[in-house]
Amino acid sequence: MNEPTLISHNKMFNGHHERYRHFSTATQTEMVFAVYLPPQALQGYRVPVLYWLSGLTCTDENFATKAGAQRFAAQWGVALVMPDTSPRGEAVANDEGYDLGQGAGFYVDATQEPWAAHYRMYDYVTDELPTLIEAHFPVTDKRSIFGHSMGGHGALQIALKNPGRYAAVSAFAPIVNPSHTPWGQKAFAAYLGDDTAAWAEYDSTELVKNAEHKLPILIDQGDADDFYPGQLQPQTFVDAARGKGWNVQFNLRPGYDHSYYFIASFIDSHIEFHAQALDL
């Protein structure tokens, strides 16, 4: 395993916000991630980890600087891990659109050219990154996961496909049925090809229908979000989950949009939700 190299660190809420670079075997590129270690982790305790998956165009920095999450991670004693949203670099395939290629990995393992060589964000986020985090930082193997928009899709499908690995999942304005909405259809056709059976493997609404391992789910959606309901149809997922008797918490928030101003407004309740699922 390649040791991660520290890029920067900042003290925050008596914990440490740190950025690292490492060579990823999954993506075959250098990858950057950020980790927030709460004060408890600096005082000799191992803490559980809450993974955040960001949306289109983001790096690890958007959530780190804009969400205000570290305040509540420090309060509850949970580490935050914030990966990038795709492999990057001159050798990595890209697209002129903001919704495909670099910054838009969609948390899938691409099977199609020119994407297959590096676009393996599902493998990276689900396997390589937790293994690295649990080897190098003062954390336990208890995990939870959340995300925004494309990252909400990532969090939901990863939690549903890996029963027992995550204590809970939550999402802000998630893409829940990418097989049936434009962002997902464009990305899935490029990364996974024309066979829509392959798409269903990464489609939360399809996955929840067959999921057997129930876990706590929380979704917040602003009703003034420009992408709602064209790209974002959380009710479809909620209906599918509730149809099986799952108790999904779904909050439609009047007047809120797709921005980090929305995320910051409700980040406390999401972190509390995960903290409770993690027995903090």
Add this chain to the structure above:
Amino acid sequence: MNEPTLISHNKMFNGHHERYRHFSTATQTEMVFAVYLPPQALQGYRVPVLYWLSGLTCTDENFATKAGAQRFAAQWGVALVMPDTSPRGEAVANDEGYDLGQGAGFYVDATQEPWAAHYRMYDYVTDELPTLIEAHFPVTDKRSIFGHSMGGHGALQIALKNPGRYAAVSAFAPIVNPSHTPWGQKAFAAYLGDDTAAWAEYDSTELVKNAEHKLPILIDQGDADDFYPGQLQPQTFVDAARGKGWNVQFNLRPGYDHSYYFIASFIDSHIEFHAQALDL
């Protein structure tokens, strides 16, 4: 008075974060500012205003997106107003350095060429902007003021020079004696000329020595700040104020740096400090 034009608005913590553009008679340019109206202001109550002055290179957006201040403004029921740090535009004089010209107005009224035509940030922040805010938004004429670095200098000297106008003043890592430190010397020589008597009019440490109207003062400084103590010597100001019997709260924060990660960590205590001075 020119009506401000709404650029964007985002719901946040049940209040509104709004950005406006207007033509400033002080700077003779278009100026952008942001205002956060807490929920109380949207429910028919007039609320007091807390002015934030940003540091070098910032616009209105750094504090708005990174400090997490709106959470506490909403809690206490105070509006936040966030001006830009200088006039801007092709017709406005500039410098290649990040510490002079656009993004570096230093909250003074320049008397020297080529700056005098537009660099009137003292007048803008102290007079024109509050007049506009109090005419157009659901606020009272109770004000308080705070800032970071160059903006900490701005907040302190403005509060000291305008007795009775501000309920309190606070600062993160402020430049307190610009006449005697490199950033201030470079900017004051350019904007105010060689006569250091003119500099003293904008130097908080000089001003506090002769100030008669006591007001609550809070300063936070990280001891891992790269600019401390070369550019930032808060103890000099604190000593001068305490020497006159003023009760300044000064917190030297171990391990914290100059970034917004530092500001976010202590923003709650600053807003609480102003809220109490404003009788909230």
